Amino acid sequence: MAFNAEQNDPAKIDGGAWVELRGAKWLIARSGNAAYREELEALRTNLPESQTERMEAEARALAKGILRGWEDVVDRNGDPIPFTVANATRVLLDNDDLAIELAQESRRREHFRREDIEDQGKKPRQRSSTD
Secondary structure, eight states, X not given: OOOOTTOBOHHHHHXXXXXXXXXXXXXXXXXXOHHXXXXXXXXXXXXXXXXXXXXXHHHHHHHHHTEEEEESOBOTTSOBOOOOHHHHHHHHHHTHHHHHHHHHHTTOGGGGBOTTHHHHTTSOOOOOOOO
16 A cells, blocks of 8 residues: 555645534635634734634634635524624634634534545555665
């Protein structure tokens, strides 16, 4: 068996992959993508003083850097909540355990694999030259 160095889909890493969780679908980018790193760096350089402000800034960083969209997220009346960074920040603040789960899912490599990954493993083995 060989290591496939081209197994990840760059479009999914930045643009997101759909993940089903808690009765909804979440479009999440991979943790460590450029947008999320920028949000975390901004948070580190302008760390809010109060715990409440820090929690809001962390939720906003997740909303801007990881979440790309959602389906089947509703309010208490069952009405759909449109995806915006502001709405996502509020949903994450109100559901901190969901924020933790989404962050964990954003680190799961299998969400960001190329669709043709299984076919790639069927090619004949190649040896690299050290000459």
